[in-house]
Amino acid sequence: MKKNGRIEYKECVGSDIVFTSEVLDVLEKLHDKFSNKINKFRSIRKKNLHEIIKDSDINPVEKLFTESSNSNEWKLDVPDELFIPGIEISGPSSQTSMFINGLNPTPSGFRADGDLDDDEDASGHTLQDTVNSAINRKGAVIGNLKFYDEEKKKNYEVVPGKLPFFMHRERGLLLDEEDFLIDGNPISASILGTTLTLMHCGREQQKKGDFIYFYIPKLETENEAIFWKEFFDEACRVIDNLDSNKIKAIMLVESLPIALNMENILFSLGKYSAGFNAARWDLKASVLEFIMGRPDLVWPDRFEVNVASTPFMVSIFRHLVAVCLKHGGVPIGGMATALPSRDEDINKMAASSITSDKTWEAENGFLRGWVAHIYHMETASKPFKDLHSSGWAPTEDMKNPELYPLSNINLKPEGELTKEGTRRNVRTIIEYLEGWFNGRGAKGIDSLEGVAGKRPALMEDLATARISIAQTAQRIMHSSICHDTGDAHSKKFTEEMFNQEFQDIISIRPEKEEIYERARNLGIDWLNNYLDFNFDPLSYYQRNNY
Template sequence: MAISLDAQLKGVAILGPLSPEACKILTKEATAFLALLHRTFNPTRKALLQRRVDRQAEIDRGQLLDFLPETRHIRENDAWKGAPPAPGLVDRRVEITGPTDRKMVVNALNSNVWTYMADFEDSSAPTWDNMVNGQVNLYDAIRRQIDFKQGSKEYKLRTDRTLPTLIARARGWHLEEKHFVVDGEPISGSLFDFGLYFFHNAKELVVRGAGPYFYLPKMESHLEARLWNDVFNLAQDSIGMPRGTIRATVLIETITAAFEMDEVWSDPVPQGDALTNQNMKIIYELREHSSGLNCGRWDYIFSFIKKFRHNPEFVLPDRSAVTMRVPFMDAYVQLLIKTCHRRGVHAMGGMAAQIPIKGDVKANEAAMESVRADKLREVRAGHDGTWVAHPALAALAAEVFNEYMPTPNQLFNRREDVRVMANDLLNTNVPGSVTEKGIRQNLTIGLSYMEGWLRGVGCIPINYLMEDAATAEVSRSQLWQWVRHNVNTAEGNKIDKAYALRLLQEQADSLGRKAPEGNKFQLAARYFATQVTGENYADFLTTLLYNEISSPSVAARL
């Protein structure tokens, strides 16, 4: 006997305001679907988050990561593949990314790119309005009804070409949506973002020739990928959609996930060399739903520092020295490409965060040349596409990929020359030093991002680079690490707690004086001060700050 809608809604409370637009998204049926996802999967989600804590404790005790044991015959089995590219995802040579505000959605879909990753995660501050209105904007964009006016300017979707394929990025497993409560617990931000987008748009997207496609962030193990796969299956079954219609690209942006990208494992077998014991399982867990992996470079650096922050052998120099060509980053890229192409799925490159520099031709030419060099590195390595943060970079990225990748992708480039061992992924031979300039740069990035986030803005232009949560995380983690291990700057200053806090306050005061009245730099500094002393360390800045932008209120009537 089917459970009535009223019974499904029992125990559900929406603690954010419901505007007419929000009501279009948070219907009773969609709300019941979210409740189903929460009740089915939240216990597993919480257990996996505890597994992260347990694993971190092991690393803190000195245990390094390694490829986990598996059976040789499964590792060497080339028979299984990921899903073939879905409609609209065969050619992904240039993808643009950005938040889901209405103006950004229109501009992104009007860009000369192949796909648009609409981001509910790192480039969005998860206020209730941002999350709900983002869903409204994507709902309207899919149905080509997103045109609007802002002052005297009119924004319209172009009609002279096929629009880029839409891919939505949900929040990570660690984040919650405190404005939506089921049986006394807040729903996972991941399930909230995925559930609303899928429920309202999956069938419409298929009718229009594509499908419900997603980016999945910040996973730390194949078990977290397995959870996503279970979510996908239940979602598709619940609306009568064939399994495999959903496709997901996983951002490999944690060091733990890098050890689990591809294959399966079983009971432990006798230890052999690292390649014999590889356990890279994320693609396998998502097989029929997999559309590849992506190099989330800044989050990966953040994870590298975070996981080994107590180990002095993993201290890194200024962020500017940690390029994609340093040993541990290069190994990560090569392994990701080989893994993807062995299994027939896309290996996507990383972000070009540059913003065109107006009024300084020489500086702009230098910036664009750095973008060109980065995209050339990616396409020559075997990547099937790349990311840009600004529409003006799309043509440059396309030019490079068009020249060196005349085919829709490079799945045929198996990279059988690549031999990556565990030690390669952990190689910290990074030349460079820690400078006061680097410290102040980290403070500026961290404070500026946090100040904007506290105002509900999830990506901030700083020195002609679009900075988001990932770069802010790198900045504060490096500062914590340098203080924790008593690093000296190149100028001879010992980086201790007093030194870090003094520079922090100087930067906060300077930034605050230059910003409009009512800015939140001092509030950001108070939070940031807890993260730069080598003592307390928040798992994520976003969870540290979330209560400041979350305001659950009296339950709305469903």
């Protein structure tokens, strides 16, 4: 660890570039002002969640729903750039080759409108990832970002031309950075990542006349939105050459509490507020956590819980759009996760599915969506661009949140609960954790690997692993019966499934037996903690313990 006054941090590639004396001074000031408040938020979250899940008589919707006290007419001040219809390419900002690819055009010349440069769920959650992200983002803005892949013997450079606008996503309020300490205590990963982005990439963006845009993940309450308003205010006070009027943020609706209090939260972020994103996967995971103790709300296989056909998700996302449209905000849709295949039939299947999904989003008022791979960028963008170029405009009803009430939504989707669905969850968990042990936050996964039929692999990040863990725990907790086999879920039943899936995987990839064994063992521990109502984030687990 390198020591500098009160600060100690693990040296890594590029840390000498990123952690200047100016940066360290600002980090100390922001840590001192905000760290206690973040710790209080964490305690409040845990208390509120446990109060609900440990009493099966509590209806989570009734408990969490908050009437809007900000339903009067007010408008956000949002840059025109954020109203461009189309697509944002998503990927880890720490992996330089992937980051550059996302900024570049496809062979046909199509370039994404925005770039979701992610140091959160698609990241490996290490200090090295955050340092890499700071360097890569700044290099892209300045125009000198290059990378040579020694293994592939391949050069990566940003192709000249107008780049997508950057949407920076840092780690959320629950997470710390264990390798960066102040007075012996880990700094909040939110404070660390956001400060580095403002000081390195952000100031360069503002020098060029650009805005700095953030996605704010894992928010739950009005007070947390107010925290971010105060954080940006203070950051602009202590960081030289930073204009608070040119910082905007879109909040991710990826927890049940924020979904049931959107209008108030949009207002609470103040002048930085620019809209909402419909973060499907983490929202599902959050719902599963809040209903974990309810035997009457056990979910069917998660693969059947689709946005367009699940009533409570339709209601939440139409309400999201209405709140944004009413107040001049930007509604952003979800992720298209399909990866390209060498089999053109599979690519056509993926394109059809993406088109259907993005058409639903566009027709329901979303301006853009996200896509996980450059191969499908143009396909994912087309429904948004075509609809808006046709002269289409949202109806007045679409701008009225009161027409999409959330106070009585039913959080139980319809569908089958099967052993095969649980098996696919277990497969996803093991495969995702193998990638996590290798420092990746997102990985291409086919949970039906080895099963006959054609389908694309999907780029899965931490949210999918959370859903898989939560759903499996819920089924064990309530001894749920499999509709396809009649089996009852239990810890023994599920651990046997972990072992079976592990054996199947290493029969395909025997050279990776050791790391998949670690992934299986961590997966079982993670599941057992969920059964004890301990929903601590994956980054709380130490890789070296497995």
